[in-house]
Amino acid sequence: MALIIAFVIFLVYIFVVRPYYLRWKYSRYSNIMLGKKFIPVLGNFKQAIDCIRAGKVHYTWYKEEAEEVKNFDMKLNFEGCHPILYMVSKTACEEFVKHGRVDIDRSTVRLGFAEMLHGSIVNKCTTKNIFQRRKNMTQLLGLNSASRYIKKFPLIPKILSCTRNLLDSMPEQKPIDLLQEMTELVFNIFNEVLFGKDITELVTKLYPYENSDGTTEEVTLREILIRLSRCYIVQHLSPLTSIMLYFGADTLYYLNPYKRDKKNLDTFKGAIRSIVSTSKETNSIGNKLYGFSDTTEEEKICDLLVIMVGGSETSSHSLVSCLYFLKKHPETLVKLRKELEKEGLVKDSDLSTWKREKLQDCTYLSCFIKEVMRVDPTVIETFIYVTNKETKICNVPIPKGFQIRLDMMTSNYDSDKWLYPEKFIPERHDFDSEFYQKSKQAGKVQDVYTRRPFGHGIRNCPGQTYAILEIKVILAYLVTHIDFEFELEDMNNEGIGFGLGTQFNPKIHISKK
Numbered sequence: 001m002a003l004i005i006a007f008v009i010f011l012v013y014i015f016v017v018r019p020y021y022l023r024w025k026y027s028r029y030s031n032i033m034l035g036k037k038f039i040p041v042l043g044n045f046k047q048a049i050d051c052i053r054a055g056k057v058h059y060t061w062y063k064e065e066a067e068e069v070k071n072f073d074m075k076l077n078f079e080g081c082h083p084i085l086y087m088v089s090k091t092a093c094e095e096f097v098k099h100g101r102v103d104i105d106r107s108t109v110r111l112g113f114a115e116m117l118h119g120s121i122v123n124k125c126t127t128k129n130i131f132q133r134r135k136n137m138t139q140l141l142g143l144n145s146a147s148r149y150i151k152k153f154p155l156i157p158k159i160l161s162c163t164r165n166l167l168d169s170m171p172e173q174k175p176i177d178l179l180q181e182m183t184e185l186v187f188n189i190f191n192e193v194l195f196g197k198d199i200t201e202l203v204t205k206l207y208p209y210e211n212s213d214g215t216t217e218e219v220t221l222r223e224i225l226i227r228l229s230r231c232y233i234v235q236h237l238s239p240l241t242s243i244m245l246y247f248g249a250d251t252l253y254y255l256n257p258y259k260r261d262k263k264n265l266d267t268f269k270g271a272i273r274s275i276v277s278t279s280k281e282t283n284s285i286g287n288k289l290y291g292f293s294d295t296t297e298e299e300k301i302c303d304l305l306v307i308m309v310g311g312s313e314t315s316s317h318s319l320v321s322c323l324y325f326l327k328k329h330p331e332t333l334v335k336l337r338k339e340l341e342k343e344g345l346v347k348d349s350d351l352s353t354w355k356r357e358k359l360q361d362c363t364y365l366s367c368f369i370k371e372v373m374r375v376d377p378t379v380i381e382t383f384i385y386v387t388n389k390e391t392k393i394c395n396v397p398i399p400k401g402f403q404i405r406l407d408m409m410t411s412n413y414d415s416d417k418w419l420y421p422e423k424f425i426p427e428r429h430d431f432d433s434e435f436y437q438k439s440k441q442a443g444k445v446q447d448v449y450t451r452r453p454f455g456h457g458i459r460n461c462p463g464q465t466y467a468i469l470e471i472k473v474i475l476a477y478l479v480t481h482i483d484f485e486f487e488l489e490d491m492n493n494e495g496i497g498f499g500l501g502t503q504f505n506p507k508i509h510i511s512k513k
């Protein structure tokens, strides 16, 4: 009995007393905004739930609050019972980056995606070993801008041939699940890059997947990855996860859905392990990554998993957004097609015409993608970071062990930095455009922290160069080879969005040119 009472008191403390105490404590700082609609247990998730109920994408409230939030350096929110300080202003971001690694480092909390990717670099502090593993990844995959790999390896032809295969398999004038198709496409591309010829097994072989009703289904690895990503997002949002984490992350595995998700995850990792260990492609990136001596076998598998998730979930969502905004603003599609035509990137042009340099010359294409990432970012916040000791940011003392994230949405809608931030105007990113000059004259100037789609600091996204190149090639190929229509309901929905975790699953109809 005493134990039950102690447990109830503990729950009341973490879900009610502590959040209210922290809200009171930080309300005394004029540069901290308290998240709205806070309610015990759910924390500020209520805002996301309200958006979904109103038929809008779950992160619309970030956009709606942006004009108010921009007046603060930080925002205090609660994810369930977890307090998180979001870095909002340029100064807060700058100080966050300066504190990097020593005073503030990546959190090791095993929650949601971080739990799914547990064992990889993602929820590990920035030690020498983690730095080396990140370097192994970026150098081998050539994800940094000075990439020898991207130059030497026929990455663009691979992207093009996968996109062409996808288009060949797409039926005309029938509803197509766009997110599913884009995820499949980037998954295939990324895995060809990672595993070369071994891809065949990866794409076609079926593996057992345990469903929530206890039945087992035979599905492809790609399907397992898609389902698992969704399951771990749900785990992240569940108050039960927060409670159980207090008893140690491994206790999760005694209960469903955690036990089942872990089993499915182990199937996935087992398959990757078997593909790499029996690989005939000794020179494949996956094999080389697997060959590094400074990591254990489990760490290598987990690092492969993180690049597979990072490489497919994110870019596919960005592509859906890009296609949507092209249709929403038809003049952008006309302008983009004209630019591509000028570079000789047209239907039936020889695949060897599609050179990286040509795509780099497509200023409008770059600006368009930047604008999509501004109005509808794929990721709205970084992974969780934590203070290693009492730290000050913008003169606010933050105790040891406090969780921190970078807010990646507010600055996109800051009217001090952007002219007409609510409008979709790709030209705002083109220094030579009239609109850019007009913005400048109106005193709107961006700084290095205004755009944050890939995070900042030593643990920012190592895949950004690869991601942007991939999005450019696929988008350019698609718009030159198909016409497409979204459903009217989606076109008219002003609250639609396609970032990670979106509830929207748009259907398109295509006709091949």
Ligand code: HEM
Pocket: 121, 122, 123, 134, 143, 306, 307, 310, 311, 312, 314, 315, 318, 378, 379, 381, 382, 383, 384, 453, 454, 455, 456, 458, 459, 460, 461, 462, 463, 464, 466, 467
């Ligand atoms: C549109 C595409 C993408 C977006 C918007 C994106 C965004 C992000 C963001 C916001 C982070 C967190 C940074 C932080 O916590 O400070 C991240 C981390 C990461 N991303 Fe990406 N990403 C994309 C594509 C990719 C690709 C293609 C890869 C392939 C390798 C990748 C691999 C990673 C990895 C490994 C991390 C963890 C880095 C670490 O823990 O040190 N991402 N990404």
